[in-house]
Amino acid sequence: MSQLPETDDVRILTQQMRAYLNWYKANGTEPFFHRKSGRVVLSLLHVEHRGKAEFVRGINSEVSLPTGSICAERAAIVNARTTFPNINRKQMKGIAVLEVPLLNTWTSEVVHDLLNPLPPCGACNEWLLKIQEQSPSFYVVTYQDLSLEVAQERFLFWSLQESARADPDLGAWNCHCCHHQNAPLSTVCGSCGVDRFSSSYLRMPTQKKYFRVLHALEHCPMSFKELSGKLAEKVPDLKEVLQRLQRNRGKHKDVHPILSRDADGLYHLTETGRQILMRKQDALPSGRRRNARHKPMRRSDKGACNGSEQMRAEQICPAPNSCAMASQEVKGP
Numbered sequence: 461m462s463q464l465p466e467t468d469d470v471r472i473l474t475q476q477m478r479a480y481l482n483w484y485k486a487n488g489t490e491p492f493f494h495r496k497s498g499r500v501v502l503s504l505l506h507v508e509h510r511g512k513a514e515f516v517r518g519i520n521s522e523v524s525l526p527t528g529s530i531c532a533e534r535a536a537i538v539n540a541r542t543t544f545p546n547i548n549r550k551q552m553k554g555i556a557v558l559e560v561p562l563l564n565t566w567t568s569e570v571v572h573d574l575l576n577p578l579p580p581c582g583a584c585n586e587w588l589l590k591i592q593e594q595s596p597s598f599y600v601v602t603y604q605d606l607s608l609e610v611a612q613e614r615f616l617f618w619s620l621q622e623s624a625r626a627d628p629d630l631g632a633w634n635c636h637c638c639h640h641q642n643a644p645l646s647t648v649c650g651s652c653g654v655d656r657f658s659s660s661y662l663r664m665p666t667q668k669k670y671f672r673v674l675h676a677l678e679h680c681p682m683s684f685k686e687l688s689g690k691l692a693e694k695v696p697d698l699k700e701v702l703q704r705l706q707r708n709r710g711k712h713k714d715v716h717p718i719l720s721r722d723a724d725g726l727y728h729l730t731e732t733g734r735q736i737l738m739r740k741q742d743a744l745p746s747g748r749r750r751n752a753r754h755k756p757m758r759r760s761d762k763g764a765c766n767g768s769e770q771m772r773a774e775q776i777c778p779a780p781n782s783c784a785m786a787s788q789e790v791k792g793p
């Protein structure tokens with residue numbers, strides 16, 4: 461830590477985290493609020509307000525499981541919005557996360573059981589990715605232990621483990637507009653601001669028929685027969701449309717097809733396809749918006765394709781617990 465320049469954001473955030481940790485050591489917390497997982501997680505959100513760096517605290521709360529637990533990261537974001545109600549995502553610069561002992565017991569056994577370095581859980585990752593869309597250099601800092609001497613900057617929520625599991629469509633990408641090398645999981649170019657999943661960037665044809673096919677596959681993969689039964693009138697050249705959507709973008713290795721066809725002959729939206737559809741729906745008037753964020757059902761679940769809302773909630777938040785609990789199951793996007 462001492463090797464970092466004094467003006468380094470990670471170093472300043474860590475100094476502030478140390479102050480928060482010392483405050484916690486002196487004051488402790490009410491165990492009632494941690495009665496579900498027995499874990500306490502502190503977080504500190506770095507925001508820029510009126511040209512000044514501010515550090516906003518967060519702590520997890522587990523009051524009632526049916527209503528969901530609130531992780532430290534999301535608590536800090538909500539705290540920042542409460543303290544500075546006009547704050548925007550651009551003003552959020554980074555966040556530090558640290559697990560500390562419940563009941564203020566600092567024996568080596570207790571400290572050894574802490575899960576530091578603690579990555580954000582799936583639900584917090586969703587929030588942080590939304591912030592990162594407007595604040596491309598947003599950073600996440602975790603610590604090896606309570607000395608805070610070794611910080612791990614999780615470059616845009618990415619670890620080697622995660623990169624092995626992640627969808628290749630969301631991997632590192634080289635912007636075609638400005639040649640900036642962008643980090644995995646980022647969707648907006650850190651230099652020129654282009655959206656890698658916009659139809660124009662992907663040079664996706666803009667005719668309605670292409671979007672009709674994406675919509676049809678939103679919830680379930682389908683065979684050619686099923687698709688043509690559904691779309692025959694509106695998409696007479698269905699075969700060509702499907703071929704076009706499956707084609708890769710030639711020399712651009714980091715642009716992926718929009719549809720894929722599996723060994724059973726079923727057509728699926730790829731992650732790129734889902735991202736395009738999501739943007740299309742975000743652009744619609746709110747009454748017509750539908751939720752496109754979930755992954756399609758597996759074929760064996762075909763009959764249950766209406767339960768998409770619930771499924772989405774399960775995927776984003778694998779366990780309705782604090783980060784400490786949820787992070788035990790390593791998740792990929």
Ligand SMILES: [Zn+2]
Pocket residue numbers: 635636637638639640649650651652653654
């Ligand atoms: Zn660019």
Ligand SMILES: [Zn+2]
Pocket residue numbers: 531532533534580581582583584585782783
């Ligand atoms: Zn979380």
